[in-house]
Amino acid sequence: MMKRTPLLLLILAAAIGLAATTHDFFLLPEFFFMHKGDKLNLHLLSGDSFIKDAEINYQPSKTTRFMLYNGSKKIDLSKVAKDSAAPVLSYEMVNQGQSLIEMTRGYEFSFTSRDAYAEFLNSQGLDKMAEKVKSGNQFRVKEKYTRYLKTLVSVDNEDGNAFEKILNEDYEIILKQNPYKKRYGDDMIAILKFKGKPAPSAAMLLYIKTTTGNVYTQNLTTSANGEVSFNLSREGVYLLRSVRIEPTKDKDADYESWWASYTFPFSSSEDLPNTYKEFGFGNKH
Numbered sequence: 001m002m003k004r005t006p007l008l009l010l011i012l013a014a015a016i017g018l019a020a021t022t023h024d025f026f027l028l029p030e031f032f033f034m035h036k037g038d039k040l041n042l043h044l045l046s047g048d049s050f051i052k053d054a055e056i057n058y059q060p061s062k063t064t065r066f067m068l069y070n071g072s073k074k075i076d077l078s079k080v081a082k083d084s085a086a087p088v089l090s091y092e093m094v095n096q097g098q099s100l101i102e103m104t105r106g107y108e109f110s111f112t113s114r115d116a117y118a119e120f121l122n123s124q125g126l127d128k129m130a131e132k133v134k135s136g137n138q139f140r141v142k143e144k145y146t147r148y149l150k151t152l153v154s155v156d157n158e159d160g161n162a163f164e165k166i167l168n169e170d171y172e173i174i175l176k177q178n179p180y181k182k183r184y185g186d187d188m189i190a191i192l193k194f195k196g197k198p199a200p201s202a203a204m205l206l207y208i209k210t211t212t213g214n215v216y217t218q219n220l221t222t223s224a225n226g227e228v229s230f231n232l233s234r235e236g237v238y239l240l241r242s243v244r245i246e247p248t249k250d251k252d253a254d255y256e257s258w259w260a261s262y263t264f265p266f267s268s269s270e271d272l273p274n275t276y277k278e279f280g281f282g283n284k285h
Contacts, residue, residue, distance in 0.1 A: 023046040023047055023048060023053060023054075024046065024047060024048060024050075024239075024241050024259070024261060025044060025045070025046050025056065025105070025147050025149060025259065025261065026044075026045055026046075026050075026149060026151075026239055026241070026261045026263050027042060027043070027044060027045075027101060027103060027149045027150065027151040027261070027263055028042070028043045028045055028151065028237070028263060028279060029041065029042050029043070029101075029151060029153050030042075030043070030087075031153075032152075032153050032154065032237075032264070032265035033153075033154055033265070033267075034093055034153060034154070034155050034156075035155065035156055036093065036094060036095075036096055036155055036156055037092060037093070037094070038092070038093055038155070039090050039091065039092055039093070040089065040090070040091045040092075040093050040101075040153065041087045041089070041090050042087050042088055042089040042090075042091070042101065042151070043055055043086070043087040043088065043279075044056040044057075044058070044087075044088045044103070044149075045279070049207065049215055049217065050207035050208075050209050050215045050237075050239050051215065052279055055086050055087075056086075056088070057084045057085060057086045057088070058081050058082065058083060058084060058085045058086070058088035058089070059083075059084075059105075060078065060081070060083055062105050062106060062108065063078060063081075063103060063104070063105055063106070064104045064105065064106040065078075065102065065103065065104040066078040066081060066089075066102070066103050066104075067101070067102050067167075068091075068099055068100070068101050069099065069100045069101075069102075069162050069165050070095040070097060070098070070099040070100075070160070070162060071095070071097060071160055071162070073095060077089055077091065077101070088103075089101075093153075093155045095155065096155045096156045096157055096159070097154065097155060097156075097157055097158070097159040097160040097162075098152065098153070098154050098158060098159065098160035098161070098162040098163060098180070099152070099153050099154070099155065099162055100150060100151075100152055100162035100163065100165050101150065101151050101152075101153070102148070102149065102150050102167055102169075103147075103149045104146070104147070104148050104149070104169060105146065105147040105149075106146065107144050107145070107146055108144065108145055108146075109142060109143065109144050109145075109252075109253065110142070110143050110145070111140045111141070111142055112140060112141050112143065113139065113140060113141075114133055114134065114136060114138060114139060114140065114141055115134070117133055117141040117143070117255075118130040118131075118133040118134045121133060121245065124203065124243060124245065125203055126245060129245065129247070138254075141254050141255065142252075142253045142254050142255075143253055143254065143255045143256065143257060144248070144250075144252065144253040144255075144256050144257075145256065145257040145258070145259060146170065146171070146257075146258050146259070147259045147260075147261075148169045148170070148171050148172060148258070148259065148260045148261075149260075149261050149262075150167075150173065150261065150262040150263070151262070151263045151264065152175075152179070152262075152263070152264040152265075154180065158178070158180030158181070161178070163175045163177075163178050163179065163180075163264070164176060164177075164178075166193075168196060169260075170194065170195050170258055171192075171193070171194055171195075171199075171242070171244055171258035171259070171260045172192070172193045172260055173190055173191075173192055173204075173240050173241075173242065173260045173261070173262040174190060174191050174192075174193065175188070175189075175190050175262065175264070176188075176189040176190060176191055176227070177189055179232070179238070179264050179265070179266050182232050182266065182268075183232075183268050184232060184233075184235070184268045185231065185232065185233065186231070186232050187229050187230065187231055187232070188229070188230055188231075188232055189227055189228070189229050190204075190227065190228050190230075190240055190262070191222075191225075191226045191227050191228075192204060192222050192226050192227075192228070192242055192260070193226060194244060194258070197226075198222070198225050198226025198227070199222055199226045199242075199244070200222055200223065200224045200225070200226055201221060201222060201224075202221070202222045202226070202242060202244065203219070203220070203221060203242065203243075204220040204221070204222060204228050204240060204241070204242040205217065205218070205219060205220065205239075205240070205241050205242070206218040206220055206228075206230050206238065206239070206240055207238070207239040207241070208233075208234050208236050208237070208238055208239075209236050209237045209239070209279075210234050210235065210236040211235070211236060216234060218230060228240075232266050234266075235266055235267050235268060236265075236266065237263060237264075237265055238263065238264050238265070238266055239261060239262070239263050240261065240262045241259070241260065241261040241262075242259075242260050243257055243258065243259045243260075244257065244258045245257040
């Protein structure tokens, strides 16, 4: 039994590594619509299918960029965020209009069993890559990954163009249209960029969490110019997410992945809640 313990620990570590790698991370403010002087309580959550699995504390050592953009103003939130805080930020909003908040988490590494990683690749529609992993002779796969997260909020009014701000991250989702100016049934367009260029034929998932707590999912694929179009068919919190995975020639990892997410609200009525109890937060204006 003692001889088997290291193997069991190795398998357990691989399972934990896979969970940490394959869960989506997304930013969720307690309120998307605020008033001047209100506190922006911003949560970093992980989970699948836009369902909260865990809350992540603020980790300055893993956070390479944490910024707020409002018009021409650029505020470095890493200077006010506190180590190990949950929510990751509690910040008084003093500027009116739209604000875009971004967080970038630097390189992290995971070790995953060969079969588990192949299963993950299959779930992402990367069947050929999964088959290559399965046919390999290594017991574990080492991956390095980076996460790029955005969320959009407003204070007193929805003026501004923060929604479309390009941050020049390696993997980035950009809204081409203002969700605050849309009405029920309108279409929205977003663009996905990889290292500054449009990413064609890339998979993107859209999750919509409604006031009832139901999550609706759409599978999207970017066009030749990196764009996706989707319908604002339900009021709620929207999450766009995409992951890009490639083999790497680097000695420090077998594969590299880039994860991008963008959360924003859609409400055609001022009377509707703007965030949801199902995430464990309040749900009134």
